[in-house]
Amino acid sequence: MSISTSVLSDMLQALPHLRPQLYFKASLTALSHAMEDQVLAATLEQPLVIASFQRERFYRQEAHRYQRLALRSNQIYVLSAPETDFTNSSEYYEKIAFEPDDALSQEWHLVVIAQNYATCLVCRESLGSLAKNRQLRELSPGLDMDAARRFEGIWTAERGVSLKAAELLFERIVAYRPELAGKIEQARQRFGIGGRKIDAEASQLLSEYACDIDTDPFVQRLVTYLQASQYKLHKAYRSISAQARKERLVNSISTAIRRSLNPQEILKVAAQELGQHLGACRCLIYRAQATDTQAIIEHEFLSFNVLSLLGHAWPLENNPLFEEVVVQGEGVRVADTVNDSRVSGSKALWQIVERFAIRSWLMEPVVFQGRLLGIVELHYCGENPHDWQAGEIDLVKAIATQIGAALIQAEAYANLEELNQQLEALDRTRSNLIAITGHELRTPLSTIQVCLESLASEPDMPLELRQVMLNTALADSDRMRKLIQDFLTLSNLESGRVEWHPESLTLQECVDLALSRIRTRMTTDKLPEITTEIARNLPLVRADGDWLVEVLAKLVDNACKFTPPEGQITIKATRNNKQMVEVTVADTGRGIEPNRLEVVFDRFYQEEGALRRSTGGTGLGLAICRQIVNGWGGEIWAESNGKNQGSEFHFTIPIVEGSQEQKTSKVKSQ
């Protein structure tokens, strides 16, 4: 059996003068406690109490009070929808279990009727408030939303209203527990409920105590309730403003971090801002991967009088704190390094603590999608340990997240930049390719075509002319072959498709090979005098022999091309102070304008322009040399005092560690 009529609706219908009002659950709790206190204070009579709870769990919170109330009266009725073991019973007082879908499950009633006073509370939960509270609770789980549940109904000390409420509730009780009809009838008669005539004894009491209501418990309860509400409000306000302050801080630090797309700048700003806001003695932020053995400290915030860690190699290997961060994927804190087993158990960590006076220590990982990108560290170096507050830790976590996102963003930007540069380079190559196919290849091709056509169409051509035609076609096809070969070599070098075979070499041998290659190639032209000045005590160099000979040959070849036969070419090699051998190919030829010293290494650069070139060549030689030299970790550059002042091309090669040095030799060759 379940009853769907609402007691509140019935009341409002029966007593139309009543105006329902909105109550928070906390207020109703205060009012009902005051009503119950009134009963507890009564000594002479046995008041009637009818209480209806929406659910058994709400009743449970009050059960102990009802046991005390039962000592004061034998007319106590408690109604509730059962959840676990609330059943109809008559042990201390009458318990009435109503069906969970009874309209009573939406309502909250308390009726107290004595001879000299009567109060009642008849309310129904506002369903809209339930949904709203659920949303709020999800948003801020810390807030006590139960106290903010809202009810609409009446609370009054008007006797007639209380009698009506008792009458309606008695009807429910009898419906669920008909065996209580007799007991209820006694109460009806005693208090004149449902138009019953009040019995003689009751009537005498009524006249004795009439209007003797003690309002004290109500006042007390309401003041306590007000105080408690005020306190809760204050607490909520404090937590909201702390939250807002944290958000503002995170925002301002994030904005500062996000202003840059340079990872170094991001780490620098983040360390500064975070350290400053938290008043830490030292704040370090560094890049680190899970497998790193150490990190070089490049960014830190320092407060006054604290030892700097800049430039230090910060140990990560065998560092229990770092290991814990990596394993757990979460930050670690050391409240007091003096009393921490992780610190005392590691000699290395203890030395760091002593040397840098770290008393309290926090390590927070900077993670992005599970990948460790770096670490944020906070050190407090005072005499007393620092008490880590939840707010501070939250802030560090929030900032670490922001740093992670900013670093990834910066990385993505850098990749994009690199990709852009690669695309630009590709575009340049493409246009260069178009240019050379347009000019470099077309010109010799048309020459070849003209020659071959003439040979084919004029069978009577004199033999000498025939020979000239054939030689021209052959020379131009050779030029085309070289161009294509150089272009492919450069493309392979640039795209990293070249396999290097580094070996220990004596430079003299490579120079000899390069020179003999040039001489076999240039048999007809008269070459300038070539001198070599190779330090005999020169250590062995480490490079790919074929490519080293290629660089030497190209530089000497250029020197021969741009120096008149009466000029001079010198090949020098010495050890420089950077543990490298520096090779110089110097000539006394046409020289290079100072503003061209860098661009001569660009692809297809030729001073006179491809159209007017008289010296042959492809304009790719120096670009190829730069790729080769950079490949073994060396540098290449040009020096010249300008036009007709001769040129010097220098490049460096790494030496083989611990190799023997030889005496200087000076050799002239023609």
Ligand code: ADP
């Ligand atoms: P090329 O096939 O034209 O020699 P390179 O890349 O080797 O192509 O050289 C590019 C340009 O640099 C040359 O065309 C020339 O203008 C200049 N250059 C190279 N070597 C010398 C040198 N020893 N003296 C003067 N100019 C030089």
